[in-house]
Amino acid sequence: MGMKNDCPPAGILDVYTIICYNVNMQQKRAYKYRFYPTDEQKQVLARTFGCARFVYNWALRQKTDAFYQDKQRLSYKDLSESLTLLKQQHTYRWLSEVSSVPLQQALRHLEKAFLHFFEGRAKYPTFKKKRHRQSATYTSNAFKWDGASLILAKMTEPLDMVWSRPLPDGATPSSVTITKDCADRYFVSLLVEEDIKRLEPVEQSVGADLGVKEFVILSTGETVGNPKFFQKDEKKLAKAQRRHERSKKGSKNRIKARKKVARIHARIADRRRDFLHQLSTRLIRENQTICVESLQVKNMVKNHCLAKAISDVGWSEFVSQLEYKAEWYGRNLVKIDKWYPSPKRCFDCGHLLETLSLDVRSWTCPECGVIHDRDLNAARNIHAVGLTVFEACGEAVRPGRAKVRSGKLR
Numbered sequence: 499m500g501m502k503n504d505c506p507p508a509g510i511l512d513v514y515t516i517i518c519y520n521v522n523m524q525q526k527r528a529y530k531y532r533f534y535p536t537d538e539q540k541q542v543l544a545r546t547f548g549c550a551r552f553v554y555n556w557a558l559r560q561k562t563d564a565f566y567q568d569k570q571r572l573s574y575k576d577l578s579e580s581l582t583l584l585k586q587q588h589t590y591r592w593l594s595e596v597s598s599v600p601l602q603q604a605l606r607h608l609e610k611a612f613l614h615f616f617e618g619r620a621k622y623p624t625f626k627k628k629r630h631r632q633s634a635t636y637t638s639n640a641f642k643w644d645g646a647s648l649i650l651a652k653m654t655e656p657l658d659m660v661w662s663r664p665l666p667d668g669a670t671p672s673s674v675t676i677t678k679d680c681a682d683r684y685f686v687s688l689l690v691e692e693d694i695k696r697l698e699p700v701e702q703s704v705g706a707d708l709g710v711k712e713f714v715i716l717s718t719g720e721t722v723g724n725p726k727f728f729q730k731d732e733k734k735l736a737k738a739q740r741r742h743e744r745s746k747k748g749s750k751n752r753i754k755a756r757k758k759v760a761r762i763h764a765r766i767a768d769r770r771r772d773f774l775h776q777l778s779t780r781l782i783r784e785n786q787t788i789c790v791e792s793l794q795v796k797n798m799v800k801n802h803c804l805a806k807a808i809s810d811v812g813w814s815e816f817v818s819q820l821e822y823k824a825e826w827y828g829r830n831l832v833k834i835d836k837w838y839p840s841p842k843r844c845f846d847c848g849h850l851l852e853t854l855s856l857d858v859r860s861w862t863c864p865e866c867g868v869i870h871d872r873d874l875n876a877a878r879n880i881h882a883v884g885l886t887v888f889e890a891c892g893e894a895v896r897p898g899r900a901k902v903r904s905g906k907l908r
């Protein structure tokens with residue numbers, strides 16, 4: 499539930515979001531496992547991925563056309579009805595060869611993508627491509643689960659899953675999502691409801707900012723860099739990419755080279771995710787309130803520097819991890835919008851610089867003479883502003899999952 503709020507002005511802060519969770523509740527949590535499909539399962543999945551992708555792209559086209567041509571907004575229900583009609587046409591009979599559930603779910607995913615777009619959290623949805631990651635979601639009416647094995651619709655055998663961690667006792671998945679990544683690895687993600695034990699409240703709070711050189715800088719002065727193996731991986735990736743570019747188009751070597759690039763990409767993504775999970779879990783454990791800058795999509799689009807763009811992607815993933823972990827463990831997260839001038843404001847006296855270019859690592863405040871490390875000063879400002887906002891508005895936040903948004907606070 500979002501609510502307008504008239505908090506006292508907090509300096510030049512314009513927009514903020516507080517996420518405050520203080521009620522014990524069941525949470526949905528996804529458990530992801532690798533699995534090795536049989537040839538038959540591979541074929542069923544390939545067809546299902548293809549049909550789900552087709553439906554997603556078809557619906558995206560319908561929605562876009564309806565909007566531009568007729569200024570109409572098609573709902574999930576509208577699209578679901580036209581999908582039923584589409585499947586009855588002779589030309590599209592092949593859509594009925596796969597389970598209908600993942601096709602309906604593709605419409606749901608599109609609906610969600612549009613919701614994120616309208617909330618300003620994502621770009622306009624784009625067409626899904628065959629070469630990219632493939633996925634299909636099955637709800638409980640399209641799979642059989644007996645507590646130990648999983649059989650999907652249109653399949654006869656259970657999936658051969660690698661149980662890398664146990665499911666909670668008695669957990670029954672409400673939906674399962676199958677993905678195939680670009681390195682041709684298959685994963686199944688089981689969504690289950692469970693009671694997550696909340697952490698004991700602590701006094702400590704922290705501000706965190708995306709560093710220019712390091713990944714993150716905390717208001718305590720601690721920096722956490724990207725692990726060294728990222729650089730090594732990136733070198734390997736560059737080498738594999740060069741080999742791919744040099745290989746002859748249409749040749750077997752080219753396909754091999756492309757798979758190699760995909761495998762390295764997948765490994766980098768896995769390692770990055772692990773790194774972010776470790777960091778977000780630690781911050782959640784150690785602090786009651788965490789203040790961060792949220793990353794506005796428009797800033798991401800403007801960014802031309804590749805390295806920065808990559809760490810930006812990491813940052814938005816990091817913030818979303820903090821968000822759901824705050825919810826799980828009963829912590830507070832205050833998100834400050836990116837354009838709050840946290841690097842340019844002197845933490846000690848509040849003096850505001852007119853400009854501060856990205857390459858300036860430290861600066862001296864013309865007002866009070868304090869020498870600032872650029873990133874640390876920013877993290878401290880984020881911490882201070884976050885706490886101010888939280889103390890002023892936090893009590894107005896209702897128990898449970900509550901977000902407070904405010905337009906202008908000038």
Ligand SMILES: [Zn+2]
Binds near residue numbers: 845864867
């Ligand atoms: Zn100053």
